[in-house]
Amino acid sequence: ETGVTQSPTHLIKTRGQQVTLRCSSQSGHNTVSWYQQALGQGPQFIFQYYREEENGRGNFPPRFSGLQFPNYSSELNVNALELDDSALYLCASSPLTGTSGYNEQFFGPGTRLTVL
Amino acid sequence: TQLLEQSPQFLSIQEGENLTVYCNSSSVFSSLQWYRQEPGEGPVLLVTVVTGGEVKKLKRLTFQFGDARKDSSLHITAAQPGDTGLYLCARGGQGGKLIFGQGTELSVKP
Numbered sequence: 753e754t755g756v757t758q759s760p761t762h763l764i765k766t767r768g769q770q771v772t773l774r775c776s777s778q779s780g781h782n783t784v785s786w787y788q789q790a791l792g793q794g795p796q797f798i799f800q801y802y803r804e805e806e807n808g809r810g811n812f813p814p815r816f817s818g819l820q821f822p823n824y825s826s827e828l829n830v831n832a833l834e835l836d837d838s839a840l841y842l843c844a845s846s847p848l849t850g851t852s853g854y855n856e857q858f859f860g861p862g863t864r865l866t867v868l
Numbered sequence: 869t870q871l872l873e874q875s876p877q878f879l880s881i882q883e884g885e886n887l888t889v890y891c892n893s894s895s896v897f898s899s900l901q902w903y904r905q906e907p908g909e910g911p912v913l914l915v916t917v918v919t920g921g922e923v924k925k926l927k928r929l930t931f932q933f934g935d936a937r938k939d940s941s942l943h944i945t946a947a948q949p950g951d952t953g954l955y956l957c958a959r960g961g962q963g964g965k966l967i968f969g970q971g972t973e974l975s976v977k978p
Contacts, residue, residue, distance in 0.1 A: 785964060844910070
């Protein structure tokens with residue numbers, strides 16, 4: 753069974769640029785969530801995708817957008833990067849919504865984004 | 869926002885010592901999860917507790933859910949350097965999200 757994978761591992765961008773992060777969900781999981789984790793903090797929910805549609809969104813501006821593909825993989829896009837966007841971006845997958853009553857999510861290793 | 873407060877924020881102990889980490893809120897939860905995150909990795913689910921008063925054990929780790937389902941604790945017996953990491957509690961929220969506490973950074977020195 754393959755776990756959640758993310759690419760790239762690290763990324764350095766400059767302010768104002770755009771970035772795309774990628775995630776492959778765990779086998780058998782069709783729901784993908786994205787989180788932002790600042791240094792020394794817990795992860796903050798960005799949004800969740802289920803059946804290729806946004807299923808819920810946290811308190812992030814519209815320049816954070818995403819996609820989910822038919823194979824359940826997902827992308828996170830961030831436009832007009834700001835210095836405060838520097839963080840670890842985590843992708844998590846979970847089984848069919850509603851079948852895991854406790855919302856257990858399984859995380860990838862993350863992408864470390866640095867904005868200069 | 870129904871926040872989760874974790875304490876302590878930082879903990880540095882010697883190998884062999886015992887420790888307890890707390891996760892508290894003013895709200896009642898249907899379930900609570902504990903994760904452990906090592907540097908450069910994503911959080912790994914340790915346990916889910918769902919019943920008030922429930923106690924679950926995972927080797928040297930003991931997890932307890934408060935009777936009123938507003939708090940939880942994680943106790944580690946005879947800590948080892950391999951236990952070093954960020955311990956996070958989390959609850960489910962609307963829209964499929966997990967709401968995390970700010971974490972407890974544990975360092976176990978040999």
